[in-house]
Amino acid sequence: MQLTWLEDFVELARTRSFSRAAENRFVTHPAFGRRIHALEQWVGAELVARTQPVSLTPAGLLFLDAASHTIDVLHAVRAQLQDTVQNSGETLRIATGRTLARTFFPGWYETINQRFGPFPVSVSTGGAQEVILRLASGDVDLLVIYSSPSTRLLIDPQRYESVTLAREMLLPVCAADAKGRPKFRLPATNPATPIPWLGFSQSLTLRGVLAKHLAGLPQKLSLHMVYQADSYESILEMAKRGAGLAWLPQSLVQEDLKQGNLLLVGDADMRVGFDISLYRMRGNSNALVKAIWDGVSSDAIDDN
Template sequence: MQLEWLEDFIELARTRSLSRAAENRCVTHPAFGRRIRALEDWVGAPLIERKQPLSLTPAGLLFLDAATQSMELLLAARAQFQNIGLNRDEPLRIATGRTLASEFFPDWYQSLHEQFGAFAVSLVTGGAQEAIVKLSAGEVDLQLIFSSPLTRILIDSERFDSRVLAQEVLLPVSAPDGQGLPMFSIHPDSDASSIPWLGFSPTLSLRGVLAQHLARLPQRLALRMIYQADSYEAILEMARRGNGLAWLPRMVVQEALASGQLVIAGGPEMHIGFDISLHRLRSNRSDRVMRIWDGLG
């Protein structure tokens, strides 16, 4: 049985005309008739009533359903395999955080696209510790994270190569009061009463960056944690609603600052710098990884 016989029969069932179906299939009328008879021989039963108007036999009606489903499955499978053929290269697997995935990765990928041409990427998001585990296990090729005291401890320089891609800063922010000043403001010599603080959950890598900075201040700040979350975006929304003071990455708050929904709530001494870094296992020297890694040097 040939695949074109099924296509012939489906077209004949649609047009209910041997001559029109033959024309649509770009074969002569006699050749088309022979192919339909060959299909009937293969099936072992007549499929059409050869009289006017042309109709399908009971066996033809049953076979039409089977033929249609078979063609749909075969065409879908072919399309899938053709798509795989167009993307023979495995995607570059990158683990990162949710904020970096939405705020940093798109522009960074665009710059890579312009430098190296198009390439496939598979991006997975999660916490920094989870990303390090995936990288160590070889489940991803690269790790894109906020650098912190914890990540610097966990990323062994003998096993991993690292590159700093960009510098970022944690900014102290607050919703404004009626005069455009921060509802909650703080500075090192503040003697204010306890200030409501929107903090980071332990799973966020920047918690260590902030804690390290606060511990180095000559005077302990009057902060009272009233809320913590494992999402910078969730903390942003709480700050916008005037629930407390928060330190957040500039990339997260820049739009809210520009629109006046948030204002800076502390001086430059409260602005905390940190790095956005990329890491790979030294043992992973695949072409797709090294092409990107070496090109960034």
């Protein structure tokens, strides 16, 4: 069976005329008829009623849907494969977290573009485990991710190398009360009344970073989880609405702090430092990856 036969059949169904379909397909009328007959032999059923105008048999109506879908899928896949071949070795494939894609990546990409010259990039986002798997499977060349105890456990240093791109802070924030003061205090004014806490779901990388910090405080905080989500942006919106206290990345909350939508809570001991790291598989032979890696490594702090 040939793709040409399917395209002939779809054109015949559209025009309902052998002569017009043959003309549109740039073949002679007899040759076109032979191709339709060959398709019917391959299918094992009569597809076309040779009437004036041409009509489709019940089998032909059923087969038309399959033929149209097959043509669309094959052309789409061919276009995708051609694009992949044309851009092979030129497009930098990077995976990162959804929040980092909004807060950190645009500025970092602009910087490396200015430094190494313009180049195309393909960015995919997801949860920590999802983007780490993309690096492990070879679907991406580089991984930009929050560094935490959990990510360091998931990423084998024997297979992957990393550099620190930036330092970040988790800041404790909340909305203001009617008098413009923080709605919640750290530590709690009344230890018997836990502070409503907007927390991270297990899938979020920074959950482990925050848990480690809170466990190391000299005095345990009285917190009551009232909301948790697998999205830093969702937690941000709940904090702005006054639903509770949240620790969020500084880059995510800095505009809301400037505008007064959120206020800092507690002293410096309540702020949590962490890294944004870049990972690649050892031995990656992509020239663009190597050039960027060598460049950022020269002014980054090695995590290994």
